[in-house]
Amino acid sequence: MKAPGFRTTNLILHILCCFLLFHILTHFINDRQAAFWATLFFALHPVNTESVSWIISRNNILVTLFVLSSFYFYIIGWERVNYAAMIFSILSFVFAIFSKEFGLMVLPILFLYQRSLSKERRSIFQELISYFPFIFIFVFYFVLRKGATSSLLTPLDMGQLWSRVYFAPYLIASNLKLIFVPHNLHSFCFSYPSTLFDWHAIVSIALVFLMVTALWIIRNNKIILFSGLSLLVLIFPVLNIIPIVSISLIAMRWLYLPMAFISIGVAWIIQKSIVRWRMLITSLLLITIFYFGMYSYVLNKELWHDEGTFFNQEVVHFKNYLYAGGLAENLLDGKRYQEAERYFRIAINNYPHEAKNYINYSALLIETGRPNDALLYLKNAKALFMSHKERGEWFNNIGMAYFNLKKNDNALKSFKKAILFSPSESQFWANLGGAYGSIGAYRNSIAVLENGLALFPDSELLRKNLGVSYYHVGEYAKAISVLEKIPLESRQKDPGITRLIKEVHQKAKTGSHL
Numbered sequence: 471m472k473a474p475g476f477r478t479t480n481l482i483l484h485i486l487c488c489f490l491l492f493h494i495l496t497h498f499i500n501d502r503q504a505a506f507w508a509t510l511f512f513a514l515h516p517v518n519t520e521s522v523s524w525i526i527s528r529n530n531i532l533v534t535l536f537v538l539s540s541f542y543f544y545i546i547g548w549e550r551v552n553y554a555a556m557i558f559s560i561l562s563f564v565f566a567i568f569s570k571e572f573g574l575m576v577l578p579i580l581f582l583y584q585r586s587l588s589k590e591r592r593s594i595f596q597e598l599i600s601y602f603p604f605i606f607i608f609v610f611y612f613v614l615r616k617g618a619t620s621s622l623l624t625p626l627d628m629g630q631l632w633s634r635v636y637f638a639p640y641l642i643a644s645n646l647k648l649i650f651v652p653h654n655l656h657s658f659c660f661s662y663p664s665t666l667f668d669w670h671a672i673v674s675i676a677l678v679f680l681m682v683t684a685l686w687i688i689r690n691n692k693i694i695l696f697s698g699l700s701l702l703v704l705i706f707p708v709l710n711i712i713p714i715v716s717i718s719l720i721a722m723r724w725l726y727l728p729m730a731f732i733s734i735g736v737a738w739i740i741q742k743s744i745v746r747w748r749m750l751i752t753s754l755l756l757i758t759i760f761y762f763g764m765y766s767y768v769l770n771k772e773l774w775h776d777e778g779t780f781f782n783q784e785v786v787h788f789k790n791y792l793y794a795g796g797l798a799e800n801l802l803d804g805k806r807y808q809e810a811e812r813y814f815r816i817a818i819n820n821y822p823h824e825a826k827n828y829i830n831y832s833a834l835l836i837e838t839g840r841p842n843d844a845l846l847y848l849k850n851a852k853a854l855f856m857s858h859k860e861r862g863e864w865f866n867n868i869g870m871a872y873f874n875l876k877k878n879d880n881a882l883k884s885f886k887k888a889i890l891f892s893p894s895e896s897q898f899w900a901n902l903g904g905a906y907g908s909i910g911a912y913r914n915s916i917a918v919l920e921n922g923l924a925l926f927p928d929s930e931l932l933r934k935n936l937g938v939s940y941y942h943v944g945e946y947a948k949a950i951s952v953l954e955k956i957p958l959e960s961r962q963k964d965p966g967i968t969r970l971i972k973e974v975h976q977k978a979k980t981g982s983h984l
Contacts, residue, residue: 473776476525483531484522488513490538491730495737497545498587498693504744507755508737512729514762516652516769520722523774529570530726536566538730540576545583548600549590560603567611571707572727574611577604578703579731586692586699623712631711636671637662638709643674644720645705649729652765656773657784659792660720697735704728717792785813791820795827802834810834818847825854825864832867841871862892866901873901878909896926903935907942915939923952930956934967941970946978 488509495505512518521530540562547556566573584597616622640663648655663671685698708714708724744751773783781797784790795817801810814831821827828851835844848868856864869884885902892898899922906915919936926932933952940949953971961967 473525476528477523480522480525480528480531483528483535484513484518487531487535487538487730490535490542491733494538494542494545495734497542498734499737499741501737501741504737504741507740507759508733510759511736511762512733514759514766515649515729516655516762516765517648517722517725518729519655519766519769519774520657521726523770524723527723527726530572530723532569533566533572534727534730536562536569537573537576537579537727540566541579541583544580544600548588556600556603560607563604564607567607572704574608575704575707575727577601577608579700580604582696582699582703586696633662633666634709634711634713636666638711639678640671640674641709641719642702642705643677645725645728646677648720648722649725649732652762655722655765655769656788657780657790657793658718658720658722659790660718662719691738693738694735697731697733697738700731700734701728704731785816791816794820795824795830798827798834799830802830802837807834807838823854825851825856825860828854829860829863829867832871836867836870836874839874841874844871859892859895862888862890862895862898864888865891866895866898869901869905873905873908878905881905893925896922896929896932899925900929900931900935903932903939907935907939912939912942916943930960934964934970937970937974941974941977944977946974949974950978 491512492505492509495508496502499505521527540559543555543559543562546552547554547559563573563576566576580601612622644660681698685695689695705724705728708720710719740751740755771779773780777796778800781793781800784793785797794813798810798813798817801807801813811831811834814827814834817824817827818831828847832844832848835841835847844867848864848871851864865884865888869881869888872878872881872884882902882905885898885905888895888898889902899918903915903919903922906912906918916936916939919932919939923929923932923936933956937949937953940946940952950971953967953974956967961971
């Protein structure tokens with residue numbers, strides 16, 4: 471599980487998207503120089519760093535790769551009557567949908583292409599026939615979605631529908647700002663303005679109206695029309711008209727696919743401008759690309775580099791307290807208890823319904839010798855929603871708090887429930903076995919630890935605890951067998967294991983029993 475491998479894969483996929491985009495741009499504007507500049511605009515744009523550098527955003531690269539593939543092969547298939555290309559287009563559409571639901575937008579993109587950029591005019595019937603496989607897959611996908619989620623779409627809250635429609639221009643304008651005025655970029659936690667008459671919302675409505683009016687005025691410029699309408703089509707799924715399940719109403723990663731189609735209009739503008747003002751436009755392009763490249767480098771180094779830099783930038787620099795719990799958890803791992811406690815309290819105050827913050831804060835309180843306070847926070851979280859894993863962690867921490875208070879019966883009950891909710895955590899088995907051992911119930915401890923070791927044969931903690939329990943019941947041969955399977959490197963790091971093995975060997979030789 472090494473991050474560089476995943477990032478390299480993302481980078482390769484990003485480069486493939488750039489090559490495909492370059493071919494599409496060259497096809498439409500027949501100018502390799504302008505296509506190259508526009509592809510650089512896409513390749514180095516700092517907005518795209520979230521998709522490329524944040525490993526879990528790979529679905530945005532994949533859907534873009536397959537949407538571009540589907541679009542490109544459809545163009546080739548339609549204009550050259552190439553059925554093999556059409557088949558590749560259809561397959562790419564399938565891969566796009568199953569990468570991310572954004573892929574469904576291929577259909578309206580193909581329709582826009584036919585209305586504006588198609589060089590081969592045929593009958594409406596032939597056009598409809600070309601759509602038929604895509605429509606069939608579209609419908610089939612929603613049948614699968616209905617079977618898997620019991621819903622064709624996210625259920626609409628009709629009471630707020632018009633409010634979401636009203637604020638859609640605000641989200642459009644906010645996304646355009648990220649693209650054309652990229653600064654202060656990070657992982658946003660973005661929401662609607664507090665009132666309908668907020669000036670940002672009103673100005674956004676005016677700007678979007680002007681944009682649509684401009685597209686209507688220059689509708690004879692098919693490339694700009696196609697690029698502008700494609701942007702609106704591709705951004706529609708994240709305008710929250712159909713509610714999205716997300717902490718933010720805008721995100722840089724959602725712009726990866728729309729950016730590719732914006733680049734078509736950018737390429738045309740570069741082509742026309744560079745003919746008239748070559749030196750000026752070339753200089754501006756160099757400055758822009760340099761800025762994009764440097765900003766992307768800074769974002770990768772100072773934001774996306776690793777979890778620590780990400781949490782620190784988001785919370786400390788951008789005051790994005792959604793990640794305060796993550797920063798606190800990192801600080802706790804580094805034993806920086808005072809700082810960690812501060813950010814745990816910020817996380818709980820800002821997100822009081824997030825159970826994970828209570829669970830992790832209780833771990834800090836237990837580590838710093840405050841088990842009673844830990845129990846108080848854990849009880850406050852009892853009624854909150856938790857996944858099975860979180861519920862297991864919750865019971866485990868309750869067990870640890872009771873264990874520190876010498877309330878062994880309560881501790882044992884809690885450790886058992888932790889395993890019941892999350893049996894895939896080796897730490898929980900080790901804690902239950904250790905709790906039995908602490909009260910002298912070594913046979914129970916052995917039974918638990920053997921079960922745990924059967925599930926997690928590589929767990930050094932389970933082996934160590936099981937070796938101790940075997941030692942205490944006088945089963946020295948078993949203790950030696952278990953302990954000596956702990957890697958030599960780990961034994962060298964933990965002198966306690968080496969000392970225990972030596973003691974067990976001595977007991978085995980003398981036959982004495984502790």
